[in-house]
Amino acid sequence: MPYPHVLLSAAVSLDGYLDDTGPDRLLLSSPADFDRVDEVRASVDAILVGAGTIRADNPRLLVNSPERRAARVAAGRPEYPLKVTVTATGDLDPDAKFWHTGGEKTVYTTDEGARRARALGIAADVVPLGAGLGWRPLLAHLYDVRGVRRLMVEGGGTVHTQLLQQGLADELQLVLAPLFVGDPKAPRLFGPGGYQAGRLRLLDTRRIEDVVLMRYEPTAPGTGGSAAAADRHWLRLACELAAHCPPSRTAFSVGAVVVAADGTELARGHSREAGDPVVHAEEAALAKIPPADPRLATATVYTSLEPCTHRASRPHPCAELILRAGVRRVVTAWREPDTFVTAADGTGTLREAGVEVLVLGEYEAQAKAPNGHLLG
Numbered sequence: 405m406p407y408p409h410v411l412l413s414a415a416v417s418l419d420g421y422l423d424d425t426g427p428d429r430l431l432l433s434s435p436a437d438f439d440r441v442d443e444v445r446a447s448v449d450a451i452l453v454g455a456g457t458i459r460a461d462n463p464r465l466l467v468n469s470p471e472r473r474a475a476r477v478a479a480g481r482p483e484y485p486l487k488v489t490v491t492a493t494g495d496l497d498p499d500a501k502f503w504h505t506g507g508e509k510t511v512y513t514t515d516e517g518a519r520r521a522r523a524l525g526i527a528a529d530v531v532p533l534g535a536g537l538g539w540r541p542l543l544a545h546l547y548d549v550r551g552v553r554r555l556m557v558e559g560g561g562t563v564h565t566q567l568l569q570q571g572l573a574d575e576l577q578l579v580l581a582p583l584f585v586g587d588p589k590a591p592r593l594f595g596p597g598g599y600q601a602g603r604l605r606l607l608d609t610r611r612i613e614d615v616v617l618m619r620y621e622p623t624a625p626g627t628g629g630s631a632a633a634a635d636r637h638w639l640r641l642a643c644e645l646a647a648h649c650p651p652s653r654t655a656f657s658v659g660a661v662v663v664a665a666d667g668t669e670l671a672r673g674h675s676r677e678a679g680d681p682v683v684h685a686e687e688a689a690l691a692k693i694p695p696a697d698p699r700l701a702t703a704t705v706y707t708s709l710e711p712c713t714h715r716a717s718r719p720h721p722c723a724e725l726i727l728r729a730g731v732r733r734v735v736t737a738w739r740e741p742d743t744f745v746t747a748a749d750g751t752g753t754l755r756e757a758g759v760e761v762l763v764l765g766e767y768e769a770q771a772k773a774p775n776g777h778l779l780g
């Protein structure tokens with residue numbers, strides 16, 4: 405199930421707080437950074453905040469620049485991004501600025517919360533998601549029903565923590581402000597709980613007046629049958645590697661990456677790499693990892709095409725190599741067509757052996773792209 409690209413955006417004090425405990429919102433960003441945030445808002449389809457932020461800050465969440473709004477309209481988009489909030493209780497203030505400014509609004513809530521929210525008569529689409537609110541159904545609904553492809557999440561800490569801990573954040577945009585809050589009762593950016601092991605990837609840093617913008621990307625694969633945002637990033641990389649294969653009329657171009665549970669890349673490979681005319685992508689990647697590496701048992705193999713099960717060029721097909729390596733999770737974009745082998749079923753073979761295999765069909769077109777000449 406595809407989800408929007410989820411971008412978490414926040415400004416944080418040097419001691420990790422989002423706000424103080426005073427009645428007014430603590431301004432952490434600088435004027436130039438508020439303008440950067442405005443630019444990011446203008447680029448997305450929807451902006452989400454938790455009901456706690458509406459209660460605490462009473463934000464409007466608008467694109468303030470008339471030029472940016474005009475550019476959105478000229479591009480055929482609504483003047484303002486969709487505004488979204490989440491609440492379990494439905495405890496919303498109908499006079500909050502959120503409802504009376506900007507464009508369309510959506511409230512995701514529980515069945516009970518929906519009864520309460522609808523009784524308030526606010527001008528918003530109220531979407532109940534059952535007895536509890538799950539982030540995956542919410543993101544799927546935003547993607548499918550509201551057409552949201554890029555979602556900016558502007559807090560607060562409860563919402564940021566859940567999205568990051570559930571592996572649903574594609575990107576973090578954090579601004580570090582040079583001040584301290586020092587009050588343990590103030591809200592923190594990230595709360596306690598289970599985060600990815602290992603390190604996130606630093607994508608970018610930028611000085612903006614006296615604050616620093618840092619952009620990070622989570623790296624740890626998901627677990628079991630649920631795809632994490634990082635799974636999509638690694639599979640996209642595998643598809644990009646497929647485009648680097650020397651061309652062939654007799655074999656597919658495939659890319660593969662092997663990633664440890666803490667997000668460390670163990671190896672990558674692609675078809676026919678390093679002058680070997682018959683090597684497969686998974687084979688090339690696995691050959692670079694010592695077989696006794698204990699991280700293989702909890703690693704994920706990303707491959708643009710499902711691992712092969714029959715092979716004339718070498719004695720061991722890639723599904724077998726993956727099983728021998730002890731890998732228990734594979735993420736792929738494309739099931740093997742009958743071009744060279746009839747009814748190949750690497751996914752079925754691996755699943756029968758107890759390996760979790762995820763097929764993320766939204767990357768199939770990218771996986772096929774370097775193989776167009778073989779598909780007719």
Ligand SMILES: NC(=O)c1ccc[n+]([C@@H]2O[C@H](COP(=O)([O-])OP(=O)(O)OC[C@H]3O[C@@H](n4cnc5c(N)ncnc54)[C@H](OP(=O)(O)O)[C@@H]3O)[C@@H](O)[C@H]2O)c1
Nearest residue numbers: 414415423454455456457491492493537559560561562563
């Ligand atoms: N510095 C910054 O960049 C920044 C940005 C935004 C906010 N903030 C600060 O953050 C603070 C607010 O943060 P917060 O953590 O208290 O609130 P929050 O994350 O904005 O909202 C939490 C509320 O959202 C709803 N919610 C969250 N997860 C849910 C789920 N899975 N299912 C159903 N409802 C869910 C609940 O609403 P109900 O209680 O209604 O059920 C919950 O109480 C404020 O002080 C604000 O100033 C700072």
